[in-house]
Amino acid sequence: MSSLVQARNLTKRYGNTLALDKASFDIDRGRIVGLIGPNGAGKTTALKAVLGLTPFEGELQVLGRDPRRERHRIMRDVCFIADVAVLPRWLRVRQALEVVAALHPGFNRDRAEGFLAKTKVRMDRKIGQLSKGMVTQLHLALVMAIEARLLVLDEPTIGLDIIYRKDFYSTLLNDYFDEDRTILVTTHQVEEIEHILTDVMFINEGRIVLDDSMDSVAERFAEVAVGPDRVDEARSLQPIYERQVFGKSVFLFDGKPQDRLRQLGDTRCPGIADLFVAKIKGASA
């Protein structure tokens, strides 16, 4: 079984609103999957379901177990950072290491201390005295020292300075990720994680609207900047989105032959952010 997470028809209702509407997806081993969606699209709810933090309808297997029933077993192999602000403020850094060492069988304390040695986080400090960036470094050091098969990050860099944000993802990629690890990350700072993702999922109004690998995205989608004279021709090819840039019309196509598109104008691979806007706005139009 290479699939770490198998979700089928996940549905979650908050009152009258559907946070998840029959969402189905798979997450395979060794991938970095970005779950991207506007606020309120169901990103956090989907993660909570995977982490056993919320009840839901539908089928869900995480590492072959149902998170509704075997949550604390799953947490041996799954780590998560929900938000940078969640480490207890009264805990000292040394105590935090001690707690995780005693409570997590997969934790390597030397490794965590190694990560921390590269930062300005001091062992005798209380977490409440650390800056937000330092708390993130500590949390990341704790999590990266755990032999986890799946790491779940929910908006991990929200409220952080740009320097820490860059560091956060490069540390994760260089010191943590390998073919046995899998990372599931949500963010609305799409540009920030675009270059590290292997897979991308778009979620809107509780539905998965795109679920593909980055390689396949690059093959499938193309953006073409078209001059005014060929706009009608481009429209006849059924673009999924159209926008105006400096007097030219930029069309986004899904699965159209590249050589045909090249006849219309300059083509390029769309950024995830552009693709995201196209998918979300295109769907509601």
Place this chain on the structure above:
Amino acid sequence: MNDMTTLLRRELWEHRAITVAPAVFAALFTVVALLAAAGAIHIQVSDAHVDLTSLLRSIDGREMGALLQVGLAALAVIFNTVMMFVIVFYLLDCLYAERKDRSILFWKSLPVSDVRIVGSKLVTAAVVIPAVTVAAFLAASIGIYLISGLTVLMSGSGAVLAAGPGAIIETAVTVVYALVVQSLWYLPLFAWLLLVSVWAKRAVLLWALLPPWAIGVTEWLLFRTEYFGQMLAQRLIGVFPLAFSEHDVQDVVIQYAGEHANMDVTVSEGVSQLIDPGTLLASAGLWVGLVVAAGLFAVAVYIRRFREES
């Protein structure tokens, strides 16, 4: 077992009052004893009418032991009162604070079941806090014993010094027993506070007190009876009459006649002779209480496991 030890230590790290409050009181009583010792010497020098030395000489070792035990028991009552405050506020805070500061998501990221987490809080209240309190009580007892023993020795009598160790051991044994039965008896109350702590979104103290009060008032309005209130009162004050025998084995009556005090001391070998768990173990109240505690505990665990944090 390692993880439970860590969970308990974590409670001591977070809730400093567990160690600080009894330590402060122990220090306070030792200081008071020191001041009193200085005062006692002063009185003897300045006032010839009160002859403490001859008063001490007039009672034998057994009586002196009994006197010390009564004093230590009074000290124990004060420590117990402090402890109850610490336990109540600890229990109300322990599962509320982690939601308020959102650190619950960090704790939930560790592979520890909710039963163990909530269990560690109950063990802290029922076992760890009483153990810390006993330690502080013993430290204060030994401090006061040494100060008063040496003071009296300086005025010519070794009676306090000689009777002290026995009296401290007697009292300590009795105090440990009292705290064990008290924790067992109070377990449903502890579990109730735990449930409020895990459930209430704010005003935990109010939520702890309001429902029992409302039930009592409702009962009165509907039936003009006070069974619930009586049951609650029995739960609050009922354990020691059940757990200790009724005979007075220690009694000190101090009569003042003018400036001369006469002590009338009823004595036995020690306060530990009062220990009598039979009635308590045979009482329905204990066992019903434990079942109620188990039920409230299960609900608290369920809420922590399944309620969503936003």
